[in-house]
Amino acid sequence: MTTIAEEFLVKADGKAFDMPHRKTINNNIGKYNAAVERGLSKFENLEASKKKAHVIKWRVMENLDKFLPEFEANFIKRGGKVIWANDVEEAQREILNIIQKRNGKTVIKSKSMTTEEIHLNEFLEKNDIESLESDLGEYIVQLLDQKPYHIVTPAMHLSKEEIAALFHEKFGTPVDATPQQLTQKARELLRQKYLDADIGISGGNFLIADTGSIALTENEGNARLCTTFPKVHIAIVGIEKIIPSIADLDLFWPLLSSHGTGQNLTVYNTILSGPRQANETDGPEEMYVILLDNGRTNLLAQKDQRQALYCIRCGACLNACPVYKNIGGHTYNTTYSGPIGSIITPHFKGMQEFKHLSYASSLCGKCSEVCPVKIDIHKMLLLNRRDAASGHENTKLEGIGWSLWKKGMQKRSLMDFFGGKMKNFFLKKFFKKSWGKHRSMPEIAPKSFAKQWEEVKKSAEQ
Numbered sequence: 001m002t003t004i005a006e007e008f009l010v011k012a013d014g015k016a017f018d019m020p021h022r023k024t025i026n027n028n029i030g031k032y033n034a035a036v037e038r039g040l041s042k043f044e045n046l047e048a049s050k051k052k053a054h055v056i057k058w059r060v061m062e063n064l065d066k067f068l069p070e071f072e073a074n075f076i077k078r079g080g081k082v083i084w085a086n087d088v089e090e091a092q093r094e095i096l097n098i099i100q101k102r103n104g105k106t107v108i109k110s111k112s113m114t115t116e117e118i119h120l121n122e123f124l125e126k127n128d129i130e131s132l133e134s135d136l137g138e139y140i141v142q143l144l145d146q147k148p149y150h151i152v153t154p155a156m157h158l159s160k161e162e163i164a165a166l167f168h169e170k171f172g173t174p175v176d177a178t179p180q181q182l183t184q185k186a187r188e189l190l191r192q193k194y195l196d197a198d199i200g201i202s203g204g205n206f207l208i209a210d211t212g213s214i215a216l217t218e219n220e221g222n223a224r225l226c227t228t229f230p231k232v233h234i235a236i237v238g239i240e241k242i243i244p245s246i247a248d249l250d251l252f253w254p255l256l257s258s259h260g261t262g263q264n265l266t267v268y269n270t271i272l273s274g275p276r277q278a279n280e281t282d283g284p285e286e287m288y289v290i291l292l293d294n295g296r297t298n299l300l301a302q303k304d305q306r307q308a309l310y311c312i313r314c315g316a317c318l319n320a321c322p323v324y325k326n327i328g329g330h331t332y333n334t335t336y337s338g339p340i341g342s343i344i345t346p347h348f349k350g351m352q353e354f355k356h357l358s359y360a361s362s363l364c365g366k367c368s369e370v371c372p373v374k375i376d377i378h379k380m381l382l383l384n385r386r387d388a389a390s391g392h393e394n395t396k397l398e399g400i401g402w403s404l405w406k407k408g409m410q411k412r413s414l415m416d417f418f419g420g421k422m423k424n425f426f427l428k429k430f431f432k433k434s435w436g437k438h439r440s441m442p443e444i445a446p447k448s449f450a451k452q453w454e455e456v457k458k459s460a461e462q
Contacts, residue, residue, distance in 0.1 A: 004333060005356035012327040021328060024159050029319050035262025042264055053255055054374040057310035060242050061300065067209045067242045074212025075289060078274030083290045088118045091292055095234060096127055098288060102232055104129065104198035110223035111135035112203025113151060113313060114236045114292055117335040132193055134222035136186055143170055149329035151336065152260045152315035157328060200230035200284065204237035206252060210245045213273040214289060217256060217266045224270055233284040239291050240309040252312060255372040259314040295348030304383050308343040310373045317367035317377055323360050332357065339367035343380040352393050358384035412450055420446040
């Protein structure tokens with residue numbers, strides 16, 4: 001049986017040498033880099049803003065047990081309902097209960113990585129409930145029966161020609177349709193769905209403790225439609241998304257938008273504080289917030305790595321990562337890909353199965369450099385590797401190999417015991433496969449530097 005780690009290596013090998021894929025990604029990330037450079041230039045002191053955001057998120061994580069109940073109490077005051085979900089199954093069950101209680105048959109969704117994390121679309125489909133993505137990128141990957149490729153831009157791996165071909169096949173639009181025409185077609189297809197849907201489902205970019213609100217940020221307006229027209233709105237949000245005050249959005253919204261898309265602010269920024277009030281003209285009759293744990297408290301318990309929970313899901317580290325740019329988002333086989341996904345997934349889904357992701361990094365440090373909340377990402381990856389080794393999650397063969405290497409490195413005589421010829425034989429015999437088929441094995445000199453130095457000293461003395 002193929003392990004997840006073995007699958008990862010096979011997929012990575014295929015994607016790294018897929019030239020059309022690399023061309024599309026380089027083009028899309030190139031546009032992102034240019035936009036972000038302009039966006040970040042608008043900060044008077046970017047470093048100070050990042051440090052401030054880091055400190056706020058540190059305070060939240062150190063006091064999560066206080067901020068979450070504060071959010072809950074304030075949200076309930078406005079007529080909202082809060083549900084705590086420990087894992088995927090519990091979250092799915094609670095959502096199904098809400099939908100069935102209202103005899104719901106159709107769901108319209110705005111973009112949410114948390115709903116991807118709990119496999120919501122597949123779960124609802126199994127229970128005969130239609131679930132439709134309304135974000136254009138999410139809608140495209142749903143039509144292709146794929147998972148999002150990227151945290152912020154789900155269809156980043158597709159060119160406009162491939163999307164035009166998809167719409168031509170599905171809806172009969174011209175095969176050479178422009179992006180504007182394709183967007184217009186999607187708008188026509190989706191508009192009635194908002195009006196007909198029984199349930200609207202969203203994520204939440206931030207949970208605001210002092211007002212009991214969720215904050216949504218988007219560019220298409222689809223999240224507002226999802227949370228306004230249906231009679232029931234369900235927001236599924238990870239417990240780490242909390243911020244202390246509504247005033248903190250003044251910092252976090254610009255940081256998120258500038259690092260995510262290069263904008264000063266995204267087009268639509270919404271604060272929702274419960275269902276429709278008596279004096280309000282629109283909004284849902286009922287609003288639920290599902291607070292999802294699903295391994296987050298496991299990560300919170302790791303004092304060295306808990307800062308990974310500071311993440312605001314801007315996607316900057318993915319766009320900066322040379323590994324992500326070469327192997328693509330789907331290769332990771334996880335909800336959260338790239339450097340941040342490589343840190344959190346082993347804690348969310350188990351170190352044994354997903355420890356390999358912490359090795360999918362060049363440790364160049366670019367991810368840490370671009371992070372808007374100053375998460376020391378490459379250090380977290382090293383700490384995950386440490387935990388995998390100390391928890392004996394690595395294979396016995398790997399353990400034996402490192403043990404022998406350590407003994408050899410600690411004693412010069414052992415290191416020099418085998419000559420270059422023998423060392424080259426061992427490398428070719430046992431390490432050729434792990435070194436990679438696209439690289440030639442290094443040639444070890446017949447004599448080590450220490451041996452040669454010894455000979456030079458002896459000849460000098462004579």
